[in-house]
Amino acid sequence: MQPGDLIASDLGARAAAPGDLDQAWQVLGRVMDPEVPVVSVVELGIVRALAWDAGHLHVVVTPTYSGCPATEVIEADIRQALEDAGFRAPQLERQLHPAWTTDWITSTGRERLLAYGIAPPLGSANKRSLLGDNGSVNCPQCGSAHTELLSQFGSTACKALYRCCDCREPFDYFKCI
Secondary structure (H helix, E strand, C coil): CCCCCCCHHHCCCCCCCCCHHHHHHHHHCCCECCCCCCCECCCCCCEEEEEEECCEEEEEECCCCCCCCCHHHHHHHHHHHHHHCCCCCCEEEECCCCCCCHHHCCHHHHHHHHHHCEECCCCCCCHHHHCCCCCCCCCCCCCCCCEEEEECCCCCCCEEEEEECCCCCEEEEECCC
């Protein structure tokens, strides 16, 4: 490196243009969760904040839980989508505190989960939910409240496996956390 050379993190640094943050939110609204590909990272509430910092877009991301195996894939997808949209060297910050909660899933995200066949979380991430008192989990296929818990763990750690006693279809329930 020679005096005056740019360091890699300064590559592509520029002043923020009007509409940059709105455009970035729109781009991220099209980045889908790899485990539930009908819900965007924005609808899941894992993109916490966007800001312009030192000439780059700064993105704060909170994974659904600290051990989520898709975290690196999600961050790579976010970075790639932003770079493809013209944001040079976006800076991603993984923020674990406060921990992500299903309360951050948007209403559109909840509707998309249901349409995909996953029962969205009921209520909020309160103590009763965490202790398994979820009330009635309706079947996303037929709407019946006559369902039963088969396993506290479904296809991923953040889901439980249920079965509808009426239509007999198994389904995932996105647990309140």
